[in-house]
Amino acid sequence: MMGNKTLWAVSVSGSIRSIGFGATWPFMAIFFNRDLGVPIFLVGIIFTFLAISSILFSVVGGWLADKFGRRATLLIGGFNGVVIYSLIAVFIAAHVSILYIAIGFVLSSSSGSLIFPSSTALVSDVTTQEDRTIAYGIYRILTNIGWAIGPIMGAYIYNLGMQWIFAIVALSTLIQFIVILFYVHDRRIYTRRSGIKVSVISYDRYLLLFSVGTFFIMMVSTQFSVTLPTFAANHVGIPVSDIGYIFAVNGAVVVLGQYPLNALFSRVSDVTTMIAGSLFYSAGYLLVGFSGNLLQLMLDMIIITVGEDLVSPSLNSIVSKIAPEDKVARYMGFNGMVNSAARALGPSIGTIFLSLYLYNGPEVWGTIDIFGITSIAILLVFGRMIGHRPANESASDSQSV
Structure with a gap:
């Protein structure tokens, strides 16, 4: 694993991008x-369009990655991001219409959406199934x-603009673009070289059911973007400059907790881990409703991030294991599309709950938790279904998920 240069290159390049x-x-x-x-319900709508x-x-992105290669798609997504983010910076500095800033922000999603399927598929390409969860x-x-x-x-730069x-x-x-250009290389032969026609979307009934389950947990996790910071600032009264510390806890817990949690759950299936x-996601967000200061919200974020540490690598691992070898990126893209649908609905629904319940914490976050409970029920059904999958329906390199 330590000698896997492509894995480390794509991971380091992702780290650099995620700083910004x-x-x-x-x-x-x-x-x-x-x-x-902008009124809060319209903010939710902006994030919905995003x-x-x-x-x-x-x-x-999934189609491009399977047809033309992971590296090419990563470079397209990176170049696209540089252009759009630069334009947004200019728009804000020039005080142009809010509409143009919102449109630029919405279109900025294209960069990450092109990069993500390629990055996750590339990790799958360069690792064995035994190492895949660790690699993710x-x-x-x-x-x-x-x-x-x-x-x-x-948090420090916000007040500067x-x-x-x-x-x-x-x-x-x-x-990130430069790192990918010089250090990331494809490891597979793509269909453009064999003349095989590649469909844009690929899925099967297992991926479809699994994606419905991930849809509902993403309905909970996507409150991270709008509902949580808005609730913290407008209801709890956290200064805007301190909001960054809550989110910094998220990154720190991933860095410090991912490996120990991988080791702790290594003896159980990916579905059980998810x-x-x-459960951690649902518990953490429910506790937000009872929190009244920065420290409590930071502790809530620790619990939320444990849920993220358990869900995210397992999610990618499951999709890669149930996908045929030549459709990994498209399966990733399909699941990403479904999860993005949750991200589309989540901010609007979260802001509706804030308005409907007048920022009443237990009511807002208790209602949101219904999505988490639904996800757990669907994943339980998926686990039983995948355990009885006929051999002729398994991916060519399948193993227990």
Whole structure:
């Protein structure tokens, strides 16, 4: 694993990008709401359009990665990100219409949606199934080092202006592009070389059921982007400059906790690990509703991030294991599309709950937790279904998930 140069290159490049991305994400909902004066329900709609854009580009990204290669798609996504993030920085600095800033922000999802299927599929390409969960853990640890650094950096830069934060995102994406250009190489022969026609979307009934389960847990986790920071700032009364510390806890717990949690759950199946992660997610967000200060919210984030540490590597591992070898990126893209649908609905639903319940914590977060419970039920059914899968329906290199 230590000698796997491609794994480390794609992970390090993701870490560099996430420094910039982590500097923006905790503050965007508050920036639209407080600085630009956008009503909170419209902020949710902006994030909904962001996720819809991500759905479309996730499918395109998976198709491009399987047809033309992971590296080429990573480079397209990186170049696209540099251009869009730079434009957003200019728009904010020039005080152009809020509409143009919102459109740029929505279109910025194209960069990550092109990069993600290729990155996760490339990790699958260069690892064995026995090492895959650990490999995805390494990928997450390194990318989340950026999430530990970025929010704190953003907290200091926020008062200077959001344009500087987006300038940092553009710079970090440019550095990622350079790392991929010189250090990431494809390891597979792609269908463009064999003349085989490649469909844009691929899935089977196992992936479909699993994706429904991940949809509901993403409905919980996507409250991370709008509902949580808005609740913390507007209800709990946390200063905007301190919001970054809550999100920095997320990155730190991933870095410090991913390997120990992988080891702790190594003796159980990926599906069992995901169910445990869903329980932690649900418990952590429910506790947010009873929190009244920064320290309590940071402790809640530890529990939430344990859920993330358990869910994310297992999710990628399960998809890679049930996918035929020549469809891994498209299966990743399909699951990413479904999860992006949850990210599309989640912010709007979260802000509706904030308005409907007048920021009443237990009511807001208790209602959101219904999605987590639903996810657990579906994953239990999926686990039984995949355990009885006929041999002729298994992926060519399948093993227990």
